[in-house]
Amino acid sequence: xxxxxxxxxxxxxxxxxxxxxxxxxxxxxxxxxxxxxxxxxxxxxxxxxxxxxxxxxxxxxxxxxxxxxxxxxxxxxxxxxxxxxxxxxxxxxxxxxxxxxxxxxxxxxxxxxxxxxxxxxxxxxxxxxxxxxxxxxxxxxxxxxxxxxxxxxxxxxxxxxxxxxxxxxxxxxxxxxxxxxxxxxxxxxxxxxxxxxxxxxxxxxxxxxxxxxxxxxxxxxxxxxxxxxxxxxxxxxxxxxxxxxxxxxxxxxxxxxxxxxxxxxxxxxxxxxxxxx
Amino acid sequence: xxxxxxxxxxxxxxxxxxxxxxxxxxxxxxxxxxxxxxxxxxxxxxxxxxxxxxxxxxxxxxxxxxxxxxxxxxxxxxxxxxxxxxxxxxxxxxxxxxxxxxxxxxxxxxxxxxxxxxxxxxxxxxxxxxxxxxxxxxxxxxxxxxxxxxxxxxxxxxxxxxxxxxxxxxxxxxxxx
Ligand SMILES: Cc1ncc(C[n+]2csc(CCOP(=O)(O)OP(=O)(O)O)c2C)c(N)n1
Ligand code: SF4
Numbered sequence: 001x002x003x004x005x006x007x008x009x010x011x012x013x014x015x016x017x018x019x020x021x022x023x024x025x026x027x028x029x030x031x032x033x034x035x036x037x038x039x040x041x042x043x044x045x046x047x048x049x050x051x052x053x054x055x056x057x058x059x060x061x062x063x064x065x066x067x068x069x070x071x072x073x074x075x076x077x078x079x080x081x082x083x084x085x086x087x088x089x090x091x092x093x094x095x096x097x098x099x100x101x102x103x104x105x106x107x108x109x110x111x112x113x114x115x116x117x118x119x120x121x122x123x124x125x126x127x128x129x130x131x132x133x134x135x136x137x138x139x140x141x142x143x144x145x146x147x148x149x150x151x152x153x154x155x156x157x158x159x160x161x162x163x164x165x166x167x168x169x170x171x172x173x174x175x176x177x178x179x180x181x182x183x184x185x186x187x188x189x190x191x192x193x194x195x196x197x198x199x200x201x202x203x204x205x206x207x208x209x210x211x212x213x214x215x216x217x218x219x220x221x222x223x224x225x226x227x228x229x230x231x232x233x234x235x236x237x238x239x240x241x242x243x244x245x246x247x248x249x250x251x252x253x254x255x256x257x258x259x260x261x262x263x264x265x266x267x268x269x270x271x272x273x274x275x276x277x
Numbered sequence: 278x279x280x281x282x283x284x285x286x287x288x289x290x291x292x293x294x295x296x297x298x299x300x301x302x303x304x305x306x307x308x309x310x311x312x313x314x315x316x317x318x319x320x321x322x323x324x325x326x327x328x329x330x331x332x333x334x335x336x337x338x339x340x341x342x343x344x345x346x347x348x349x350x351x352x353x354x355x356x357x358x359x360x361x362x363x364x365x366x367x368x369x370x371x372x373x374x375x376x377x378x379x380x381x382x383x384x385x386x387x388x389x390x391x392x393x394x395x396x397x398x399x400x401x402x403x404x405x406x407x408x409x410x411x412x413x414x415x416x417x418x419x420x421x422x423x424x425x426x427x428x429x430x431x432x433x434x435x436x437x438x439x440x441x442x443x444x445x446x447x448x449x450x451x452x453x454x
Contacts, residue, residue: 025321030315031372034311208373
């Protein structure tokens with residue numbers, strides 16, 4: 001037990017802001033907030049050295065609830081902003097967070113290229129298979145037969161498989177976590193932050209309002225029983241053949257991480273001057 | 278979660294047992310406070326107040342443990358892993374059980390289940406205690422949890438039972454049924 005002792009210097013609570021979340025009571029995103037703050041406490045990274053960048057959606061509210069630097073940006077553009085930030089300020093720990101609508105729909109193209117660039121940041125998607133904020137439309141990860149007033153009989157469209165797409169596109173670390181296991185998710189997020197390159201953590205985070213049946217995920221998820229692999233072919237097999245309920249690290253690779261080759265040639269003040277009216 | 282994430286670690290010393298208990302009580306304080314905030318944000322004041330009170334009771338337990346062990350208020354506790362058999366600590370009310378229209382009776386029902394789990398946790402430690410010192414300490418904590426169970430039961434007698442349509446909302450957030 002001693003190896004688990006946590007240094008008392010910074011506690012998870014030190015990474016929470018004074019703003020109280022307005023998520024629906026019971027929303028999985030509370031567990032993700034808990035996991036992110038616990039992960040930062042594990043790493044003992046001071047809040048002013050961390051930036052949390054998001055898009056738009058219920059889940060994308062998360063930066064405001066942390067005491068880190070935050071940027072609640074434009075729908076689907078969180079990864080573009082986060083990538084720019086990390087390249088300009090490599091000293092910061094950059095966490096990009098948002099929903100499945102934000103990241104896989106409108107932001108789907110940014111997702112592919114962020115994996116491919118392999119910039120050293122951590123991307124957390126709080127996946128509830130629905131657009132929560134805009135009241136329950138189907139998202140790319142929604143099951144094709146999910147019946148709702150907005151998609152009677154289901155969309156009939158095959159679901160997006162973010163983990164295998166991330167692997168194919170070049171992400172260096174791929175994991176699945178569960179908001180109802182906030183402590184376990186914290187361990188995974190801490191490992192993702194430590195791992196060099198683009199780390200992708202897909203967190204199953206139930207939307208109790210529009211997908212109340214997702215409360216049952218708690219009964220289905222399980223820790224993956226196999227050790228993590230750095231072999232993409234093995235990881236692909238595992239990801240493609242699991243039932244979507246295995247949580248843990250599914251791939252931890254050593255693909256070359258993006259490194260800025262040239263130093264900046266202009267200062268921010270010079271850049272700003274060009275736009276002065 | 279199925280199967281259990283970790284097997285519980287059997288405390289070998291009194292210090293280990295009390296660290297587990299401290300972690301468990303702190304988790305309960307944290308969760309009840311979080312639930313109170315959730316309800317406050319949704320203007321469900323009665324339930325928010327109830328959860329605040331529960332957080333206060335659990336804080337008494339924390340203070341009690343710290344005093345008994347002569348530990349400082351910021352005593353470091355074990356991080357997640359190896360302590361509980363489930364993702365949440367035994368005394369924690371699951372977040373997904375919340376409903377914005379829930380009533381004090383529902384909240385007490387969840388609190389009762391949490392106290393029962395805490396009781397069972399210490400009961401298991403009593404039965405598997407590594408030595409007499411640990412057994413006696415675990416018995417003491419089991420007795421405290423039993424007291425809590427009675428307290429919550431008595432409290433439930435005093436609050437109205439919800440009507441069957443307690444969750445009906447004339448202006449519901451979801452229109453997809
Ligand atoms: C450019 C643009 N298009 C559409 C929207 C409307 N919009 C807001 S949030 C959202 C989807 C949110 O879903 P998701 O990212 O899954 O987050 P959740 O609310 O489920 O956490 C959409 C389509 C917007 N704000 N901006
Ligand atoms: S609508 Fe769904 S995703 Fe949004 S806060 Fe409510 S439960 Fe969470």
